Amino acid sequence: MSELVNPTVNTRPIALEIENLVVGVGKSGAGKKIIDGISLQVRQGETLCVVGESGSGKSVTSLSTMGLLPRDSLKAIGGSIKLVGEDVLQASDRRLRQLRATTMAMIFQEPMTALNPVVPVGKQIDEVLRTHTSLGASARRARILDMMEQVRLPDVKRIFASYPHRLSGGQRQRIMIAMALVLEPKLLIADEPTTALDVTTQAQILKLIRDLQKDHGTAVLFITHDMGVVADIADRVAVMRHGRLVETGALKDVLSAPTQDYTRNLLSSVPSLVPRAAREEAGFNPVVLEANELGKVYRERSMFGKPREVHAAQDVTLTLRKGRTLGIVGESGSGKSTVARCIVRLIDPTSGGIRLAGREISDLSRHALQPHRKKIQIVFQDPYRSLNPRITIGESICEGPINFGTKHSVAMARARELLELVGLPPDAVSRYPHQFSGGQRQRIAIARALALDPEVLVADEAVSALDVSVQAQVLRLLDDIQTRLGIAILFITHDLRVAAQICDDVAVMQHGRVVEQGPAAEVLANPQQPYTRQLLDAAPGRGWDFANFRAVDGSTTVPAA
Amino acid sequence: MAIESLPNPALPSRSGPSFGFLTATPIIAVATICLTLVILSAIFAPWLTSHDPQLLAPALRLKPASSEYLLGTDAYGRDVLARILYGGRISLLIGLGAAVTSIVIGLFIGLFSGFFKLADAVMMRVMDGLMAMPGVLLAIAVVSLSGATLTTVLIAITIPEIPRVARLVRSVVLSAREEPYVEAAISLGSSMPKIMLKHLMPNTVAPLIVQGTFIAASAILTEAILSFLGAGISPETPTWGNIMAEGRAFFQVKPSLIFWPGLLLSIAILSVNLIGDAARDALDPRMQQREAGK
Numbered sequence: 001m002s003e004l005v006n007p008t009v010n011t012r013p014i015a016l017e018i019e020n021l022v023v024g025v026g027k028s029g030a031g032k033k034i035i036d037g038i039s040l041q042v043r044q045g046e047t048l049c050v051v052g053e054s055g056s057g058k059s060v061t062s063l064s065t066m067g068l069l070p071r072d073s074l075k076a077i078g079g080s081i082k083l084v085g086e087d088v089l090q091a092s093d094r095r096l097r098q099l100r101a102t103t104m105a106m107i108f109q110e111p112m113t114a115l116n117p118v119v120p121v122g123k124q125i126d127e128v129l130r131t132h133t134s135l136g137a138s139a140r141r142a143r144i145l146d147m148m149e150q151v152r153l154p155d156v157k158r159i160f161a162s163y164p165h166r167l168s169g170g171q172r173q174r175i176m177i178a179m180a181l182v183l184e185p186k187l188l189i190a191d192e193p194t195t196a197l198d199v200t201t202q203a204q205i206l207k208l209i210r211d212l213q214k215d216h217g218t219a220v221l222f223i224t225h226d227m228g229v230v231a232d233i234a235d236r237v238a239v240m241r242h243g244r245l246v247e248t249g250a251l252k253d254v255l256s257a258p259t260q261d262y263t264r265n266l267l268s269s270v271p272s273l274v275p276r277a278a279r280e281e282a283g284f285n286p287v288v289l290e291a292n293e294l295g296k297v298y299r300e301r302s303m304f305g306k307p308r309e310v311h312a313a314q315d316v317t318l319t320l321r322k323g324r325t326l327g328i329v330g331e332s333g334s335g336k337s338t339v340a341r342c343i344v345r346l347i348d349p350t351s352g353g354i355r356l357a358g359r360e361i362s363d364l365s366r367h368a369l370q371p372h373r374k375k376i377q378i379v380f381q382d383p384y385r386s387l388n389p390r391i392t393i394g395e396s397i398c399e400g401p402i403n404f405g406t407k408h409s410v411a412m413a414r415a416r417e418l419l420e421l422v423g424l425p426p427d428a429v430s431r432y433p434h435q436f437s438g439g440q441r442q443r444i445a446i447a448r449a450l451a452l453d454p455e456v457l458v459a460d461e462a463v464s465a466l467d468v469s470v471q472a473q474v475l476r477l478l479d480d481i482q483t484r485l486g487i488a489i490l491f492i493t494h495d496l497r498v499a500a501q502i503c504d505d506v507a508v509m510q511h512g513r514v515v516e517q518g519p520a521a522e523v524l525a526n527p528q529q530p531y532t533r534q535l536l537d538a539a540p541g542r543g544w545d546f547a548n549f550r551a552v553d554g555s556t557t558v559p560a561a
Numbered sequence: 562m563a564i565e566s567l568p569n570p571a572l573p574s575r576s577g578p579s580f581g582f583l584t585a586t587p588i589i590a591v592a593t594i595c596l597t598l599v600i601l602s603a604i605f606a607p608w609l610t611s612h613d614p615q616l617l618a619p620a621l622r623l624k625p626a627s628s629e630y631l632l633g634t635d636a637y638g639r640d641v642l643a644r645i646l647y648g649g650r651i652s653l654l655i656g657l658g659a660a661v662t663s664i665v666i667g668l669f670i671g672l673f674s675g676f677f678k679l680a681d682a683v684m685m686r687v688m689d690g691l692m693a694m695p696g697v698l699l700a701i702a703v704v705s706l707s708g709a710t711l712t713t714v715l716i717a718i719t720i721p722e723i724p725r726v727a728r729l730v731r732s733v734v735l736s737a738r739e740e741p742y743v744e745a746a747i748s749l750g751s752s753m754p755k756i757m758l759k760h761l762m763p764n765t766v767a768p769l770i771v772q773g774t775f776i777a778a779s780a781i782l783t784e785a786i787l788s789f790l791g792a793g794i795s796p797e798t799p800t801w802g803n804i805m806a807e808g809r810a811f812f813q814v815k816p817s818l819i820f821w822p823g824l825l826l827s828i829a830i831l832s833v834n835l836i837g838d839a840a841r842d843a844l845d846p847r848m849q850q851r852e853a854g855k
Contacts, residue, residue: 345748346747346748370750371750374750377748378744386745388742388746391759396742399746400750400751403750403751448749452750
């Protein structure tokens with residue numbers, strides 16, 4: 001936010017100064033250089049966002065600063081990391097332990113794994129105080145409760161005594177922040193602290209970090225891959241790639257006038273929140289997929305009393321026409337993946353119907369369903385687990401056609417064509433999944449789904465695990481395939497930006513129900529339901545049109561471009 | 562090894578297990594050599610000794626070691642070296658046989674239990690029942706019911722090992738079937754047998770190789786125990802257990818009757834166990850990471 005950049009900030013003392021840092025692979029650091037000459041500076045009360053795609057070295061930079069590099073595999077071999085004037089790289093283990101928590105603190109991506117599951121959270125914060133201060137028990141408790149109130153936890157006395165699993169993801173991250181800030185460190189390192197959270201929670205946590213920083217004057221080194229988050233929280237930005245610094249500068253300068261091509265590409269890849277121009281109405285296209293009042297109830301059996309029922313999906317009605325893309329958006333637990341998995345019949349719906357190409361498939365037995373399987377295919381989120389690591393790409397792609405009676409040689413020839421279609425060399429058929437990057441694997445998964453010439457392609461968070469530039473490529477590929485093959489796509493995503501760019505129609509889900517449904521241009525530009533509006537407001541970086549390097553009006557009534 | 566693979570930690574081995582781990586450390590290398598020697602000596606027993614292990618020679622009872630009888634003779638005048646070498650054949654055969662049989666049967670049961678809920682409920686309770694009985698007792702019961710031949714002893718030793726394999730396979734299948742690539746195969750219309758053979762079974766290979774070595778070691782030991790208790794293969798057939806059981810009576814006169822077969826038995830089992838450990842470390846990526854992050 002531009003108003004945070006006030007001229008006095010730049011004159012405050014430097015909290016962290018990284019100079020010419022080099023980190024190499026191996027015990028002695030003699031191997032490949034993961035970080036190659038990084039120089040960064042964070043002043044007190046300032047937030048520096050380090051942004052980059054996976055493998056850029058942004059996390060290694062933060063771990064080096066904390067002195068947490070894995071001893072046997074990574075080593076800082078050059079440069080210095082000065083924390084309020086003291087070189088962390090030269091500090092002894094004992095000194096490092098003192099520095100952590102008192103002078104610098106870190107919060108991580110996944111608060112559940114960063115907290116000890118068998119100790120109440122209050123005690124875990126207390127441990128920091130016991131180790132580093134000589135306060136008495138009651139003074140410590142008072143200070144912890146105060147800190148927990150500062151991170152805006154409700155009912156702090158109850159939460160003090162709660163175990164981590166009793167808290168929500170957002171509450172856990174607040175506990176982590178309380179633990180990090182309880183000793184008022186000079187520097188807070190936040191490594192993707194909101195990546196695992198839902199957008200509305202993310203917006204709250206970002207605001208919290210900003211507010212606390214203002215109160216305490218902490219310097220924040222914020223690691224993220226999300227340009228939206230950058231726009232919301234950074235004072236200054238450092239763009240990293242392959243262990244080198246590409247560009248650094250004030251937020252506004254970098255976002256509105258990037259000097260490097262890489263930064264420009266990165267920003268251009270960020271999908272816009274403004275829905276794309278609506279495609280011509282396809283009212284005459286045949287309906288290929290219909291879900292009627294689809295429901296999925298999970299029953300938790302218990303030995304005594306009534307079984308507990310969880311409605312993962314309730315009364316979900318969707319219609320998808322040939323050549324169109326229907327997006328299902330929602331936060332985690334909204335039931336969007338349950339709907340997708342019911343529709344592909346990976347799980348059986350408990351009520352309602354699914355019509356696929358005019359045929360009811362919700363009540364077919366496993367055997368009777370087999371011939372209909374080829375009409376609907378799914379692409380999963382995790383490209384590293386969706387391909388069998390032990391068989392070749394060609395065998396993976398051939399599997400479907402062979403199941404439906406195609407000869408191996410014919411299927412293999414088709415696999416080569418499909419690989420070309422998704423932009424990979426045809427000779428990839430004889431290679432194994434681990435030889436490909438995440439984006440390439442997702443292309444392979446798409447090729448495998450297309451091998452059966454399905455009428456509906458279900459993409460379950462298919463681009464969520466990818467870097468933004470790769471994500472843009474895969475989205476373009478899906479669009480291209482749709483134009484060429486006239487396939488219908490059911491696109492499940494939590495990312496409103498992605499939905500705005502790929503969907504014709506959008507269904508917003510919350511607590512297992514569809515709360516709003518309609519053309520993307522209407523739902524995302526002019527939402528009628530408060531929940532949709534809330535989601536849109538929480539979308540990070542809504543004040544920026546990244547691709548056009550300009551700030552925009554952040555209200556929800558942006559006219560369709 | 563671990564350091565070079567660091568930039569790409571998710572690298573799966575694609576050509577199946579490699580056997581480099583057999584010489585990973587000096588101790589493993591020694592174990593490999595020892596086991597190889599024991600196996601070779603059993604295979605080439607007829608060429609290593611000219612004596613018949615079953616030929617009774619009452620005149621030559623309990624002779625000390627000499628150039629003719631390198632380890633002396635036993636209470637019936639039979640050459641001890643010949644009996645130990647030939648005995649290795651039976652013992653190792655039982656180890657290998659028990660490992661292979663229990664893995665094949667256990668794999669089958671485990672795959673079905675992991676995939677079909679109904680089969681799981683029935684078969685796992687049977688397996689629980691089998692596991693509740695001590696293996697040696699079960700083996701004695703089987704042998705005494707059906708008579709002691711090589712086949713029945715092998716069966717008796719194999720049955721108690723099956724539940725362990727089945728449970729192992731089941732747990733691997735249960736976690737592997739949640740993998741997206743298995744779900745993808747389902748949506749591609751692959752049949753159950755195809756999914757099992759192509760996508761699930763390969764995941765069990767590494768843990769089964771490890772389990773197999775442990776089963777082999779414990780089968781050799783169980784056979785020796787059965788023979789020693791008199792419930793094993795008939796006494797005239799040389800096995801390490803039989804030789805020791807007979808030698809027990811003459812322990813004070815001639816301790817070497819127990820010492821040599823016991824030594825060979827210990828070496829064989831220790832070697833197999835060490836190789837099994839090494840295989841586990843080599844095949845389990847988590848163990849490798851632990852090594853790297855130490």
